Amino acid sequence: MNTATTHxxxxxxxxxxxxxxxxxxxxxxxAKDRAQRQSVAIAMTGGDPAQAPxxxxxxxxxxxxxxxxxxxxxxxxxxxxxxxxxxxxxxxxATNTPENLVRWIVEPQSFSANSAMPATGISESxxxxxxxxxxxx
Numbered sequence: 476m477n478t479a480t481t482h483x484x485x486x487x488x489x490x491x492x493x494x495x496x497x498x499x500x501x502x503x504x505x506a507k508d509r510a511q512r513q514s515v516a517i518a519m520t521g522g523d524p525a526q527a528p529x530x531x532x533x534x535x536x537x538x539x540x541x542x543x544x545x546x547x548x549x550x551x552x553x554x555x556x557x558x559x560x561x562x563x564x565x566x567x568x569a570t571n572t573p574e575n576l577v578r579w580i581v582e583p584q585s586f587s588a589n590s591a592m593p594a595t596g597i598s599e600s601x602x603x604x605x606x607x608x609x610x611x612x
Contacts, residue, residue, distance in 0.1 A: 513611040519573045519591070522600075522607030531603055534595045543612045553592065557608040567592065573610070577602045 513524055528545055531537055538550025562571050569575040569588045578585060580602035583592040589602035597605075 516607045516610035520607040522603030524608040526604040527608030
């Protein structure tokens, strides 16, 4: 191997390392942000986001809604449930608070008698798990 090849190989090695370090830092920051959002969502709702995927499937939420992180939840009937924590309103009618979101999930007609969202029979404690999941995403 000649000197130019050796220098070029060394340069490539250092370049790769220089790129890898910021990428690792970004990954660590994303993980911390995700964990912080989850902790806040749990504190706000009293729910457990880990229980939500099974509940979304049991109650058929993905038949109407797109739900982030839920396989097959690609409904086109109702609005997507992405970035819910950033919205001003729940269901377009109630201020976005954990209490209103849980109540909307349990009995949407209490906010809007003509709501297309059905009362599914979900309990308040189950709705808290869904709310925690949605606020954490």
